[in-house]
Amino acid sequence: MILRPRETRVVRRVPKSLLAVLVISLLINGLVLGAIASRWHSAPHRPPGLVSSSNAQLFGFAVTLPTERWREVQKAVAGDREVMRQLRAPVHAARDEARKILLAEPFDAERYATAQKRLFDAEQAMRLRALDMIPAIAQQLTPNERAAFARWEEDDRTRRRAFWRGLRGEDDKRPRQGTASGRD
Numbered sequence: 509m510i511l512r513p514r515e516t517r518v519v520r521r522v523p524k525s526l527l528a529v530l531v532i533s534l535l536i537n538g539l540v541l542g543a544i545a546s547r548w549h550s551a552p553h554r555p556p557g558l559v560s561s562s563n564a565q566l567f568g569f570a571v572t573l574p575t576e577r578w579r580e581v582q583k584a585v586a587g588d589r590e591v592m593r594q595l596r597a598p599v600h601a602a603r604d605e606a607r608k609i610l611l612a613e614p615f616d617a618e619r620y621a622t623a624q625k626r627l628f629d630a631e632q633a634m635r636l637r638a639l640d641m642i643p644a645i646a647q648q649l650t651p652n653e654r655a656a657f658a659r660w661e662e663d664d665r666t667r668r669r670a671f672w673r674g675l676r677g678e679d680d681k682r683p684r685q686g687t688a689s690g691r692d
Contacts, residue, residue, distance in 0.1 A: 569656075569660050572660070577653075581649075584644050584645070584647070584648050588641040588644065592637060592638060595634040598630040599630045601630075602623065602629075602631075603627055605623050605626070605627075606624055609623050
């Protein structure tokens with residue numbers, strides 16, 4: 509641009525202090541976004557469900573089936589599910605009773621042990637009845653779905669092992685020392 513006589517060009521410059529504030533603000537934003545991304549990427553995992561066998565895992569796998577297939581499985585075990593709901597009530601009542609005895613003063617260890625035994629018996633009855641549902645669910649699965657369940661269960665077991673190793677501070681990528689195969 510060429511200036512004519514008697515024309516002046518006004519150049520406004522941003523104060524250096526403002527540039528410094530903008531750079532500092534940009535750095536802080538980068539740190540905050542980096543911290544959020546890091547936290548999101550390595551979010552603490554929930555503890556896995558405490559289950560003792562693949563039977564309980566079959567319930568979890570069945571939920572992952574397509575909606576229509578899941579409805580078919582639900583229909584096959586509808587009567588059993590109602591019985592299971594009825595068996596949960598004594599479990600909840602026994603758990604509440606044990607909690608009340610635990611909190612009561614003075615503490616009565618004998619009453620608490622008896623309440624824990626009742627809770628165990630109620631949970632055991634519910635688990636034994638749940639075992640009757642397993643063949644009905646497995647029977648509804650196709651061969652491909654049963655194979656998918658085996659893969660799903662192994663992946664789930666690997667995640668649970670990694671979770672507990674992480675809690676113990678172990679490196680879940682290396683085999684455990686003291687075992688020949690590296691498996692738990």
